[in-house]
Amino acid sequence: MLLGLLLVLGAPSAGQTPEEVVAPPPPQPFELSEVPTEAERLARLEREARQLAEPDAVIDEITEQSRAFAEELAEARDQLDRELARDVRLAGLSDLEEAWLERQRTVSVWSGRLEQRLANLEAMRKEFAARRVRWEATLAQARAEDTPAAVRGAVREALDGLAAADRRVSQRLGQLFALQQKLATLASDGGAALAAIHSRRGTTRMSLLSPERPPLWQLPAPVAADELVESLRGRAGADWQEFVAYWSSPRAPVRRLVATVVLAWLVILVLRARARDWAEDDPRRERARLLLRRPWSMALVAGLSLAPLWVEHSPRPVIELMGLVLLAPALRVLSVAVPSGFQGWLAGLAAFYLFDRLRGIIEPLAELERWMLVSELGLALAALLWLLRPRRLEREQSFELTSPALLWALTRLGVVLLGAAIAANVLGYVDLSRVVGEGVLYSAYLGVVVMGALQVGRNFLAILLGSETARTVRMIRFQPRRVRAAVRRGMAWAAALVWLHFALGIFAIRDAVYGSATAWLGTSVSVGELDLRLGDPLLVVAILWVATKLSTLLRFLLEVEVFPRVRMQRGVPHALSTMLHYGIVVLGLWIAFSAVGLPFDRLALVLGALGVGIGFGLQNPVNNFVSGLILLFERPVQVGDTVQMGLTHGDVRRIGIRSSTIRTWDGAEIIVPNADLVSQQVTNWTLSDRRRRIDLDFGVAYGTDPERVQALLLEVASHHGKVLESPKPYAAFMEFGDSALLFQLRVWVSDPDHWITTRSEINVGVNTALAEAGIEVPFPQRDLHFRSPLSDPAASGPSLAPSPPLPRPGSEAGGE
Structure with missing residues (x-):
């Protein structure tokens, strides 16, 4: 999908036309009242130009060092030719390459300093040219309007000073251009040396697959001890001298x-x-x-x-x-x-x-x-x-x-x-x-x-x-x-x-x-009128990955460092964090497309294609996405809320771009589309606050004093640490039950996540209090009444009289 988006956005627009060339406006002469002020500004500019054109200690040092460097470079090139004429290992070629790269870096540093001076002088010349045009227009206007001779003389004097300053700058530019050409020659010689080293390295690498020595079993006898000592001494001394020379x-x-x-x-x-x-x-x-x-x-x-x-x-x-x-x-x-x-x-x-x-x-x-x-x-x-x-x-x-x-x-x-x-x-x-x-x-x-x-x-x-x-x-x-x-x-x-x-x-x-x-990443692939590099998709993915990681880091810092220090309504931190994430991702996408050179005038085409896709098969994803935005801004359901949807009870753990996650109290995680949270009936137990009422039903035996029972219930509730004092606990005598007097204890708690534990603890406390007070908790029972005597078998059917006792073992039936 990303590649297709690149292809669509990368196609050139049919309506694109080259920009029209607009002629520059004619030069505007100075007003006569501005001539003294502009002459003073020109004088300051001429002083700056004089300073730029004066000899520079840095440039003089580069000039002196470049002369000696050219002689050293010629000697190094002769030595390089002698080295390349012999059998040189890859390690030796690497040493030669490092030495020539260091020379190239020296020339590059000199060229950078020289280019800065040249840029300043070029900018000064451009400023002189722009001012000369306006001063010449001012002189022409003064002649046409027959202005006083003093004014015309001031204008001519300004033009003469401008010409003199321009000549000094041009002369200095010529000197620096000559030095730049010399440095370019040195850089070219260094590049040729590096090219020779690279060519020899390629040849040496190709020769790696060819034997250059006899097999090991055909080697001559080992060298003598004095030759070994001499070799050790000579190599160690040469390495030490090179080490000292480098660090000096x-x-x-x-x-x-x-x-x-x-x-x-x-x-x-x-x-x-x-x-x-x-x-x-x-x-x-x-x-x-x-x-x-x-x-x-x-x-x-x-x-x-x-x-x-x-x-x-x-x-x-x-x-x-x-x-x-x-x-x-x-x-x-x-x-x-x-x-x-x-x-x-x-x-x-x-x-x-x-x-x-x-x-x-x-x-x-x-x-x-x-x-x-x-x-x-x-x-x-x-x-x-x-x-x-x-x-x-x-x-x-x-x-x-x-x-x-x-x-x-x-x-x-x-x-x-x-x-x-x-x-x-x-x-x-x-x-x-x-x-x-x-x-x-x-x-x-x-x-x-x-x-x-x-x-x-x-x-x-x-x-x-x-x-x-x-x-x-x-x-x-x-x-x-x-x-x-x-x-x-x-x-x-x-x-x-x-x-x-x-x-x-x-x-x-x-x-x-x-x-x-x-080279592989820079390879261009032409698809129609689109010229796409193979590295562009990787660059887009890399930028989006960096944007995602940056979003994660910033959200973590906000959630840990900033949000706990600022008082905000519940749900606002999550909304800000989510919007920051979306904003960084969108910004990363824009930077990624800009980095690969995709025109944004094709965005309308992409949006149109997305609209067609939405019309055919993306209604539900888009509906869920919009519902997610509604949940984010309207906040009817927030992360951490305790909600109920039909038979589903649990806590909201995440509100995503398409769906939300509800963790039930038995540990299951249910994925709910955002559209269901917006369109269906949802019971939110913690929308406005975290308080929750717990209703506990009790029954005591008939004949118990109701006021005494109410006092016991309120006492148990008041001694529980999680029961709120406001609203106060309330004990109500609800009704006369079939086998008990029914009471209900209503308490409020501030921790809805543990309301079941609180309910259990209060039930245990009430049971203990009733037992200590000697109040019986009855169980359901029934009293059975008969309409006719038990001895009338015709009326009552089978006899319900108790059966005679069975004879004891060893006795005879009918008497003792």
């Missing part, structure tokens, strides 16, 4: 990382001071209390976990060394945050990570690095196979951060990929083995870090939600589980998306996946 450069986010770590450390110190007052027997805060005893480790984990947001495009050695720095504090935090059964896995992953870093350092020694890669992948495969043993995964699962089914699926996928990577390495497909095997291992390392950060975040959430400050918020005080579940669910989704984003980058397929998804 102005583009390194040193201040942000340090500020984040220090801020996290201060927050942890404050929380640790407050944790001293926590109850020792509170199991929910015990783990958080243990974590707070390691403030520096938690601060480093919190700060360095955010580092990928700033250093994602940094050189590979920077990322690797930061991982080593993060390893120790992450282990200290995770050792507290995870169950004891997971401790061994943490130590094993740390050992794997260190072994992998060692393998990366000896990468120039191809044969040894290859053997180490096979050993690392084999150990990882053995660990996963051991983890897949029966019920082992359920016992070792990561502290409820993932479902067992998902963890089982990921583990099995890891086993398959690791087995394929080992087989590829043995057969000589070394690059394919590195891509697949390192992808699995690094994704596992990343998953542990993300799960640790998620667990730390959940502990902080428990701390914050349990604090006295948070308890002042009504939705946290009255709905803590709902708030905690919503936040935890959001944190879990955020962690999963972060892991997926970086995991795709680890496998070197993120750009390809994002590009393919973007």
